[in-house]
Amino acid sequence: MNEPSLEIRLAGLTLRNPVLPASGTYGYGREYLPFFAPDTFGAVVTKGVSLEPWPGNPPPRVYETPAGMLNAIGLQNPGVEAFIREAIPFLRPFQTPVIVNVVGKTIPDYVGVVERLTDYSEISGFELNISCPNVKEGGMAFGTDPETAYRVTREVRRATRKPLIVKLSPNVTDVTLIAQRVEEAGADCLSLINTLLGMAIDIRKGRPVLANVVGGLSGPAIKPVALRMVWQVYRKVSLPLIGIGGIATAADAIEFMMAGASAVAIGTGTFHDPMTPARVVAGIKEFLAEQRTDLKSLIGLAHRAIR
Amino acid sequence: MNEPSLEIRLAGLTLRNPVLPASGTYGYGREYLPFFAPDTFGAVVTKGVSLEPWPGNPPPRVYETPAGMLNAIGLQNPGVEAFIREAIPFLRPFQTPVIVNVVGKTIPDYVGVVERLTDYSEISGFELNISCPNVKEGGMAFGTDPETAYRVTREVRRATRKPLIVKLSPNVTDVTLIAQRVEEAGADCLSLINTLLGMAIDIRKGRPVLANVVGGLSGPAIKPVALRMVWQVYRKVSLPLIGIGGIATAADAIEFMMAGASAVAIGTGTFHDPMTPARVVAGIKEFLAEQRTDLKSLIGLAHRAIR
Amino acid sequence: MIQQEALVQEMKILAPGYYRLDLLAPGLAAEARPGQFIQVRAGDDGSLDPLLARPISLYRIDRNGGSVSMIFKAVGRGTAQLAAKQRGMLMKIWGPLGNGFAIPDAAQSLALVAGGVGMPPLFCLAEELRRARPGLRVELFYGGRTQRDLLVLEQWEAADIRVHSVTEDGSYGRKGLVTAVLEAQLRQKDYDFMVACGPTPMLKAVRQVALERGIAGQLSLESYMACGVGACLGCVCKHKAGYRRVCVDGPVFAMDEVDLE
Amino acid sequence: MIQQEALVQEMKILAPGYYRLDLLAPGLAAEARPGQFIQVRAGDDGSLDPLLARPISLYRIDRNGGSVSMIFKAVGRGTAQLAAKQRGMLMKIWGPLGNGFAIPDAAQSLALVAGGVGMPPLFCLAEELRRARPGLRVELFYGGRTQRDLLVLEQWEAADIRVHSVTEDGSYGRKGLVTAVLEAQLRQKDYDFMVACGPTPMLKAVRQVALERGIAGQLSLESYMACGVGACLGCVCKHKAGYRRVCVDGPVFAMDEVDLE
């Protein structure tokens, strides 16, 4: 048998494999160079980029919880101009699509970042982060109301012809309502999920561990919730999905694909072990060979099994 | 120094200690007798009781996930008449308040169970489960809409003068909105949280692990989310709170109290180790002695620290 | 019921992926009966990975020595951690759990049918019966994929019990499925009662054979468990009387009362 | 940067709760400098408990032997699991990480100030300096709560470095806080440069002392980490230029540029 192909088309892009870094866990790609090159991934998804530089939240910003972690980075980033100056030249030589994660406090903020970047040939697409729980304004507020999610997607849609991915928040009663409105607004793809809002208390100090009090829960702990949301959204929208949340092994990634994801992104799993992305890519290939099947057949497989 | 007291008043009840079993994880108390008596707990919270017997969901019903588990029991229970016949006589001899967890598919179902039980002196109070994600009708649907939550609480409130606890669902965009409406409807206390909706896929079989497809995620994995919800609700309502979700150690229980819970309930932690409830009770006592403080001072402590 | 930290007395690799673990647990050994199981916490104390205990059947109960043995196969995270236990370590366990086997007094001959790691509880039963009911004729039909899946055959021999070994690849004993060999044997010989433990397809086939010939018997079932003590209703099987808990109403059920789908 | 499964060469209990762990890691030993650290996965492979690696400083770098050593204190889940490692086991690690110390060429005398398990990276520095800059006068001010918190004093002696030992309870050396002893000493003697590692209150006091006397120096900070390689922005400290990552911009910072609250 031939070596199975991991190539996949997603929102108009051709990806070498369906494994991406989850935004904010891979910087702009430079820090993990000693472990692997950006083209280990099917595409690079950058840390959130805003119009102006954002300082982020005071420390402590991260804390481990059972099979998970809390973070309240607060989207620290140097702004779109610094991104153009520094990240784009760095990423240029790698033969991998670059998807820019976009953050903002207002709709014009989002539009501004996308307008500024859309003509760069080095940028292949955008992922709107309307789901970050760690900033006071904007962020998650956009992702928890279907109409606001619709509006920000529609405005950004007008600003770019490049693939537009919208990243959804899990902190909602019904994620399918948001997904449907975002689809109607013209998104090409949905990423789900961002982090669950959580917190931890230092009982010796009698105070919240994170300076920001609350933070986003990620890692294997949230995988069942993420998987359920991918499952639900797959049944309600026809856009391709990127499954995110707690992936640490190839088996985890395959679960997401069987639930309906066309690709997956890995965040906390890379902190757990920097070689996780490479192991997941290799493991998916092995699974396909062993099961004598192809990648496309995995997508949504579990839905067909229960019909 | 005297041995610290763990006694606490909650919704008009006096509890020997602030540690309860989470509904559905302790049956009606009989199964754990070989490990400890029901009066190890400050009060017993029963498995959900419905008007008619419910068969529950087909197996598989449970599955382990990272630091958590999924369940889709589907509220299997023999109905209120069997409860009166079997559980009440069993629980009578123990000197511990009994709180009956009440489930229903319609508002009259809930009212019916409470009316049938309210005059039994063996029953100290009720916990309305408007948050179970594992039944097709009723259950969680009541707990995700503030108005429905208000209505069911108000109707049941009319049916009993005994303490009325309402158990909230975490599967909502803003738990404080539900909490506030339930407070307005006359609840005496809130329990939070019930399980997060999740799922798992068996990649060898290419299908969901649980026969019910989705199930409720519990255990240490969800503790950060539960703690955050207790924290948020404590700031918005003045009712006492029962903190639930992932408690496996005394430190976990103390975190919940510092976030604003007056009492805590333990579910999955007891499956992990049947001695967990006793260890938690002992550990809280030790902490109080070591910190030279009393139980009341712990409640909401972390809020006061950040003011 | 005992819950304790039990000392690992011995840990032995029986074949690649198969282990025998002996625990010092006198109270448990005194109470336990064949067909019962214990809940075993595989991680070290304080570890949440795995979170839940794993059910493992008793393979031997040594009342005099105050110990119990298990045989298990490393199939996933929990059993892999069990496989890393060593003599002198402590393990959190509770049990005995479940109902255990019940062989009718009238039975003169008994066919045991084991598939893979369904064997251990049947050995426990056979050992007890040899002591308690020496007149009873006991034979084992034992199926595995290949030779190395058939464990502790020398123990069965020492217990003087006839074993019909069957492997799917023919590497040991008869070739094929254990139920085919059982059926062939039944054409020559009869048994009054049958007890089976193993994978569901095997249990189904055994039941089919037994029902056709009007032989009564018992099946020992497996199921995902959370509490293991009857409280969570997580482990139920379909039973003609509704859902029944494998952990306390079972794991042993009469052949004709459970629905194996 | 190296990421590997490293073999545990030796595991030694230094005092109750304190351990020394030696790893065979030639590539790492060849690259590493004093003040750098490694990320260590405490659980066995596949374990999610703990999920994240733990940062531990290098205590010795043996380039010839191809090994590195750490000294750590068991304070929580991760370090408790590290404490259970034994010779012959494998551990997943990556590093060297961070910037390491930089002692100005002009410095003639150096005061090292250690609190508790802040000591190991300072020993690493002292050993290197003794080799590379034999003319430099190096002294250690070493504080702990009680006698058993002062570790490997014999190693400092062997390295021929004067140690001012201080315990809070007076059970060994001077009684009190290490910074008080440092201050007293500074009234008699001067140092050109100071390097401190230990709990934040100690670092603050050292900085105060240094600033008052116009002595330049470096501090090695701790912080919760997720990635350890600069990607997550989780470990930042307040710096006069904004937030800076402890894992790559540090853990060593100039005394006057970080804000220790």
Ligand SMILES: Cc1cc2nc3c(=O)[nH]c(=O)nc-3n(C[C@H](O)[C@H](O)[C@H](O)COP(=O)(O)OP(=O)(O)OC[C@H]3O[C@@H](n4cnc5c(N)ncnc54)[C@H](O)[C@@H]3O)c2cc1C
């Ligand atoms: C009453 C009872 C007695 C048992 N006795 C023995 C015994 O004597 N020896 C032995 O080797 N095994 C026995 N088992 C099965 C054993 O409990 C499982 O192999 C074990 O729980 C797997 O755990 P894991 O973490 O290694 O695997 P997981 O990572 O949980 O799963 C690995 C695989 O094992 C399967 N599995 C997991 N749990 C169970 C389960 N409870 N029942 C069936 N399959 C499961 C899953 O399908 C999965 O594919 C018994 C099970 C029960 C219910």
Ligand SMILES: Cc1cc2nc3c(=O)[nH]c(=O)nc-3n(C[C@H](O)[C@H](O)[C@H](O)COP(=O)(O)OP(=O)(O)OC[C@H]3O[C@@H](n4cnc5c(N)ncnc54)[C@H](O)[C@@H]3O)c2cc1C
């Ligand atoms: C650059 C660097 C170098 C270090 N070098 C050493 C060393 O050489 N020897 C040594 O013993 N320790 C060292 N530490 C501290 C060590 O990383 C922590 O003790 C360890 O992470 C605790 O993990 P745990 O799981 O045992 O504790 P946890 O269960 O995570 O926590 C237990 C306690 O440890 C504290 N803690 C947890 N993580 C950290 C952290 N990263 N920094 C400070 N406190 C923490 C918490 O406040 C908590 O009270 C270093 C830390 C850093 C950042």
Ligand SMILES: Cc1cc2nc3c(=O)[nH]c(=O)nc-3n(C[C@H](O)[C@H](O)[C@H](O)COP(=O)(O)O)c2cc1C
């Ligand atoms: C440290 C950290 C930083 C993150 N920053 C961003 C971000 O900038 N933009 C974004 O959309 N998501 C961000 N996320 C969310 C992740 O992209 C991802 O959705 C989430 O962590 C769940 O995946 P995981 O469990 O694999 O980590 C961040 C997560 C972490 C842990």
Ligand SMILES: Cc1cc2nc3c(=O)[nH]c(=O)nc-3n(C[C@H](O)[C@H](O)[C@H](O)COP(=O)(O)O)c2cc1C
């Ligand atoms: C097996 C199982 C059965 C449950 N049954 C009920 C129930 O009948 N009524 C209810 O209100 N909650 C039920 N729950 C939810 C628990 O009471 C609790 O809210 C949840 O498990 C979170 O707590 P934990 O993490 O300590 O388990 C059940 C949970 C489990 C795991």
Ligand code: FES
């Ligand atoms: S495992 Fe809980 S009832 Fe059987």
Ligand code: FES
């Ligand atoms: S730990 Fe991730 S940037 Fe420092």
